[in-house]
Structures are given as structure tokens and as C-alpha cells.
Amino acid sequence: MATNASRAAARLMISPAVVLLLGWMLVPLGLTLYFSFLRYNLITPGANPFIGWENYYWFLTDPSFKAAMINTLLLVGGVLLITVIGGTMMALLLDQPMWGQGVIRIMVIAPFFVMPTVSGLVWKNMFMNPVNGIFGHLALGLGMEPLSFFSEIPLLSIIFIVSWQWLPFATLILLTALQSLDQEQLEAAEMDGATWVSRFIHVMLPHLARAITVVILIQTIFLLSIFAEILVTTNGGPGTSTTNLTYLIYVSSLLQFDVGMGSAGGVIAIILANIVAIFLMRMIGKNLDA
Amino acid sequence: MGHIQLKQVSKSFGNIEVIPPIDLDIDDGQFVVFVGPSGCGKSTLLRLIAGLEDVTTGSIVIDGRDATAVQPARRGLAMVFQSYALYPHMSVRKNIAFPLKMARVPQDEQERLVEEAARVLNLTGFLDRRPGQLSGGQRQRVAIGRAIVREPAAFLFDEPLSNLDAALRVGMRLEISELHERLKTTMVYVTHDQVEAMTMADKIVVLRAGVIEQVGTPLELYRNPQNTFVAGFIGSPRMNLVEGPDAARHDAHTVGIRPEHVDVSSGSGMWTGTVGVSEHLGSDTFFHVTVKDLSQPLTVRAGGEVDLHYGDTIHLTPKLNHLHRFDDRGLRIT
Numbered sequence: 001m002a003t004n005a006s007r008a009a010a011r012l013m014i015s016p017a018v019v020l021l022l023g024w025m026l027v028p029l030g031l032t033l034y035f036s037f038l039r040y041n042l043i044t045p046g047a048n049p050f051i052g053w054e055n056y057y058w059f060l061t062d063p064s065f066k067a068a069m070i071n072t073l074l075l076v077g078g079v080l081l082i083t084v085i086g087g088t089m090m091a092l093l094l095d096q097p098m099w100g101q102g103v104i105r106i107m108v109i110a111p112f113f114v115m116p117t118v119s120g121l122v123w124k125n126m127f128m129n130p131v132n133g134i135f136g137h138l139a140l141g142l143g144m145e146p147l148s149f150f151s152e153i154p155l156l157s158i159i160f161i162v163s164w165q166w167l168p169f170a171t172l173i174l175l176t177a178l179q180s181l182d183q184e185q186l187e188a189a190e191m192d193g194a195t196w197v198s199r200f201i202h203v204m205l206p207h208l209a210r211a212i213t214v215v216i217l218i219q220t221i222f223l224l225s226i227f228a229e230i231l232v233t234t235n236g237g238p239g240t241s242t243t244n245l246t247y248l249i250y251v252s253s254l255l256q257f258d259v260g261m262g263s264a265g266g267v268i269a270i271i272l273a274n275i276v277a278i279f280l281m282r283m284i285g286k287n288l289d290a
Numbered sequence: 291m292g293h294i295q296l297k298q299v300s301k302s303f304g305n306i307e308v309i310p311p312i313d314l315d316i317d318d319g320q321f322v323v324f325v326g327p328s329g330c331g332k333s334t335l336l337r338l339i340a341g342l343e344d345v346t347t348g349s350i351v352i353d354g355r356d357a358t359a360v361q362p363a364r365r366g367l368a369m370v371f372q373s374y375a376l377y378p379h380m381s382v383r384k385n386i387a388f389p390l391k392m393a394r395v396p397q398d399e400q401e402r403l404v405e406e407a408a409r410v411l412n413l414t415g416f417l418d419r420r421p422g423q424l425s426g427g428q429r430q431r432v433a434i435g436r437a438i439v440r441e442p443a444a445f446l447f448d449e450p451l452s453n454l455d456a457a458l459r460v461g462m463r464l465e466i467s468e469l470h471e472r473l474k475t476t477m478v479y480v481t482h483d484q485v486e487a488m489t490m491a492d493k494i495v496v497l498r499a500g501v502i503e504q505v506g507t508p509l510e511l512y513r514n515p516q517n518t519f520v521a522g523f524i525g526s527p528r529m530n531l532v533e534g535p536d537a538a539r540h541d542a543h544t545v546g547i548r549p550e551h552v553d554v555s556s557g558s559g560m561w562t563g564t565v566g567v568s569e570h571l572g573s574d575t576f577f578h579v580t581v582k583d584l585s586q587p588l589t590v591r592a593g594g595e596v597d598l599h600y601g602d603t604i605h606l607t608p609k610l611n612h613l614h615r616f617d618d619r620g621l622r623i624t
């Protein structure tokens with residue numbers, strides 16, 4: 001019952017949580033903003049004078065910033081593409097009646113529970129290493145030159161690793177959505193003369209639209225801040241070919257000890273993430289409230 | 291066009307035989323109703339005809355052509371589902387046009403046929419709405435619209451009215467009957483409601499546990515039920531079935547008498563009983579009468595304004611020419 005009294009009571013009771021969360025968010029945000037306007041380098045201690053927009057200027061005009069932006073976009077876009085398409089196909093497969101369905105479904109979900117650093121290392125050392133990796137052995141067995149993944153196709157390799165981690169998430173959400181589709185609709189379409197492809201396009205895909213939206217929104221938020229996989233595999237290299245925005249901020253503040261510059265990068269990242277979020281909400285939000 | 295024959299068709303799910311081998315002939319233009327209690331295999335039988343389930347044995351012949359292995363879409367049949375199964379993200383127009391689109395009918399032809407169907411079904415004002423914005427009865431009509439634009443050889447209906455309220459149900463019942471009169475297309479209609487069966491059918495198929503108990507016109511089933519199951523299932527309220535010495539007096543194991551075929555008198559009669567609950571319908575009144583020697587109360591019909599009350603003693607006499615006699619296996623004795 002949403003009477004006025006109960007609404008007021010509800011507000012009162014959630015206020016401690018809201019205050020706590022606000023403080024939790026506002027304090028670091030405020031500090032980051034504050035640092036971003038200071039000359040604050042740990043290598044040259046002393047006064048930390050206020051320097052206005054200078055940190056922002058240098059961060060934005062740094063050539064590695066442009067590279068990082070492009071890499072971030074490619075990383076997010078690539079992983080989204082692979083996981084949404086792959087996840088839809090996996091979900092269609094897993095929706096078929098088959099023997100050992102329960103076990104297979106749990107196994108498909110498994111990669112999601114592997115920590116990012118661990119999966120990065122496992123892929124780097126056990127699969128993609130040109131000397132010891134399984135792919136290297138396979139290539140040799142087939143009489144081909146082993147591919148040195150992280151020096152020749154570094155970004156693609158990372159996209160692949162991250163996709164492997166997020167595919168289960170997409171699969172799980174899309175499978176659940178697929179199972180909630182009314183079977184009679186599919187049968188009606190079959191009676192109406194729709195082939196499997198037509199049924200997929202005209203019945204299943206529209207039904208999945210909402211779930212796909214959810215997958216894209218949630219994944220984008222997490223994919224913008226991919227870090228561990230890059231740190232343990234390529235360290236952002238070779239050059240800046242796998243440096244994304246998160247990694248660039250890490251480089252500025254923790255490798256070059258420039259707290260001011262790092263903070264400026266952080267603020268820029270926050271602004272960009274919010275722009276992306278608003279953009280996504282606008283674009284696909286319509287889908288959600290339909 | 292729309293002659294459907296089932297030849298020794300049976301269906302098992304795993305090793306459970308839901309439908310033992312049956313034969314059935316549905317003539318072109320007939321309105322055939324499958325009726326039976328819930329779970330007796332009516333939907334399964336309809337889905338076998340539609341091709342949504344594969345037969346376990348036997349064959350299905352449509353218009354002289356063996357359709358047993360033919361895909362559902364190629365059988366030339368259209369189905370209206372219990373849940374309507376409309377496509378929720380498409381407008382009414384697109385829903386109705388969908389089968390035409392799948393058949394690659396030209397765009398202007400599609401539009402003409404959709405408008406035509408909408409006009410017949412009173413949907414013209416709703417063509418641009420989504421199914422979610424329609425009432426139950428309107429959704430039902432969209433589902434029918436989607437079926438008629440294909441100009442099928444036969445329509446298959448699976449309990450199409452069971453999600454509607456009582457008043458709408460009566461209205462839609464008339465609309466479907468009218469549609470049948472106009473189109474003269476074969477219709478196969480599944481229901482668990484014997485009133486729907488009686489009012490709509492040219493031919494009723496009574497099913498029990500997948501077995502066809504009797505096939506006939508509504509009046510044939512009413513007049514000459516072949517066994518106690520059909521006798522009890524067809525007719526409202528149910529036929530009174532009496533066993534024991536009263537049946538033995540008529541050389542039968544069971545005798546049946548419909549509520550409308552019992553004479554009520556305050557003087558004397560074959561049975562003497564006490565009036566229990568009465569149901570006043572205005573035109574008629576149904577009394578539930580407890581008779582001393584019978585295990586179950588009898589239902590009898592009297593005029594609408596008969597002055598009888600709870601606890602009154604009355605005398606009942608069945609009309610002998612309307613008495614149905616059944617043997618110990620429940621089969622009719624002629």
C-alpha cells in the first residue's frame with residue numbers, strides 16, 4: 001500500500017543506506033576531482049600547486065589517449081559483438097532437448113566464475129604461448145608456424161579472452177529469455193508457413209530484444225573498465241596497441257607516479273562512461289519499457 | 291476442399307499410449323467438434339491433424355492426398371490456439387498479414403486481404419494496435435483473422451473460447467458458427483464444454499481417454515447415446531443414471547432418464563422423494579430430489595414457476611419412451 005504515510009516511512013528507513021552510499025561515492029569522486037586540478041607527482045615531492053586545466057590538457061593531447069580511446073571502443077564493441085551473437089547461438093543450442101542438459105548448462109556457465117587474472121594467465125601461458133601453448137602445438141602438428149598471439153594480434157587476443165569470460169553471462173540471460181517464449185507462438189508461426197529462419201527473425205529475435213538490451217547495458221559498464229586481463233597478458237603493449245582508458249590511467253598514476261594526471265584521466269573516464277550510459281539508455285531504453 | 295481422414299492413427303508419448311488407433315472421417319464443409327473431459331487427448335488429436343505432432347502409427351489423408359509426413363504449413367490447414375498465440379511485438383495488421391508474408395503474397399494483395407478480414411471480423415479500427423492493447427474477444431478475432439486470410443482447406447480450433455468470460459463466450463460462439471455458415475469451410479473444433487459442442491457442431495466426436503466413444507449429430511447423441519459415458523456427458527443438466535432393482539425392472543443394468551423427461555406430481559408416481567436444492571433459471575427450474583431407495587439424488591426439470599420448496603415431498607415418474615437402457619458393460623440396449 002503506497003499511502004502517504006507509508007511512503008514517508010519508507011523514505012526515512014532507506015535514508016541511512018542512501019547516505020552511506022552517497023558518502024561512499026562522493027568522497028572518492030570529490031578527491032579525484034580535487035587532485036585532477038593539482039600538480040601532484042610523487043617523484044617530485046613538495047608543494048602541490050593548483051594548475052587549473054593543465055592536467056586535462058596534457059592527458060587529452062597525449063597521443064596514447066587517442067589510441068586508448070580507439071582500443072577501448074574496439075574492445076567493448078568486439079566483445080559485445082561476439083558475446084551477443086555467440087550467446088544467442090549457444091542459447092539456441094542449449095534450448096534443444098538433449099541428454100545431460102543440466103550438467104552441460106552448468107559447464108557452460110563455468111568460465112564466468114574464473115577470476116579475470118587467472119583466465120588471462122591461463123590463456124596466455126597454456127593456450128596462446130607460441131612455444132608451450134596448445135595452439136602452438138596444434139599449429140606445429142599441422143605443419144604451420146605457431147602464431148605469437150600477443151605480439152601479432154594483441155588486441156584481438158584480449159578481445160577473445162574477455163569474450164570467453166562474458167559469453168556464459170550472455171548465454172545464460174538469453175537462454176532464460178528463450179525459455180520464456182510461448183511455444184504456441186512458434187507453433188503458430190510454423191502453421192503460418194514460417195521457416196526456421198523466419199521464425200527466428202520474426203518471433204524469437206523480437207522476444208529476445210529486451211534480454212539483448214540488458215546484456216549490452218550490463219556488459220558495456222563492465223567492459224569499459226577491463227584491466228586485469230591486459231595487465232597479466234600484454235601490459236598494454238606492444239606500444240599502446242592494447243592500452244585502453246583504464247590501463248592508461250593506471251600507467252599515468254601508478255607507473256609515472258603522476259597522481260594529478262591520473263585523476264584527470266579518471267574524471268574523463270567517468271564523463272565518457274556517463275555519456276555512453278546515457279546514449280545507451282536513450283537508444284535502447286525504449287525497448288525496456290515496452 | 292477440406293476432407294480429412296484419419297486411418298488407424300495412434301499416438302504414444304514414450305511408452306504411454308495417449309491415443310489408441312482410431313479411424314475418423316471429416317467431410318468437406320463439416321463443423322466437427324471433439325468433445326471430452328480434460329486430458330482425454332483432444333488437443334493431441336488436433337495437433338496430429340495439424341502436423342504439430344507426428345503420428346506413432348497410421349496415416350492422415352487430406353483431400354485424398356497422404357499428408358502424414360507433410361509439414362504443418364503445407365497441409366493447407368489453419369489453427370487457432372487456446373492462448374491465441376498472437377505475435378506480441380507486431381501490430382494487428384502485421385499479425386494477420388504474417389501468413390501472407392510468409393507465402394510471399396504481393397504487398398497490395400496482402401493489404402487487400404487484411405482489410406477484408408478485418409472488415410469481416412470487426413477489427414478495422416484496431417489494425418494498428420498491438421495485441422497487448424486488445425481485449426480477450428478482440429485477440430480471439432485477430433487469431434481467427436490470421437487463420438482466414440490463408441484461405442485454408444480447414445480450420446482447427448483448440449478450445450478457443452475457454453479464456454473468455456461467459457457472455458463473450460456465447461457471442462463468439464455465434465460468430466464462429468456464422469463464419470462457418472458463410473465460408474462453408476471444414477472446421478474442427480476442440481472443447482471440453484458439451485454446450486459448445488451441442489450448439490455448434492454438425493458432427494460431434496465424443497472422446498474418453500483417447501478412445502472415440504461415439505460419433506454423431508448433436509441430436510443423435512442426445513437421443514441415442516451409445517453408452518453410459520456419452521449419456522452422462524451430453525446434455526445439461528446430466529442424465530440421471532439409476533442402477534439396481536429399478537433398472538432390473540426394465541431388463542437393464544442401468545437405466546438413464548434425462549431431467550426433462552420426468553413427470554413431477556404431488557399425487558403419486560414411481561419414485562417418492564424429498565426436494566433438495568433447486569435451481570431457478572426463470573424459464574425452467576431444476577430440482578435435486580433425494581429418493582429413499584436410490585444412492586444418488588435425481589435431477590428433474592419442472593416449469594419455471596412451480597411452487598415447490600426445500601423439504602417438500604414429491605412423486606416422480608419417468609416417461610417410458612424416453613428411458614435409456616444400458617447393460618452391465620455400460621452399452622446401450624436397443
Ligand SMILES: Nc1ncnc2c1ncn2[C@@H]1O[C@H](COP(=O)(O)OP(=O)(O)O)[C@@H](O)[C@H]1O
Nearest residue numbers: 303304308326327328329330331332333334335
Ligand atoms: N508432449 C507430451 N508429452 C507427454 N505427454 C503428453 C504430451 N502432450 C500431452 N500429453 C498427455 O496426453 C494426454 C492428453 O493430452 P491433451 O491432448 O492435451 O488433452 P486434452 O486437450 O483433451 O485436455 C494427457 O494425459 C497429457 O498428459
Ligand SMILES: [Mg+2]
Nearest residue numbers: 332333334449
Ligand atoms: Mg487441450
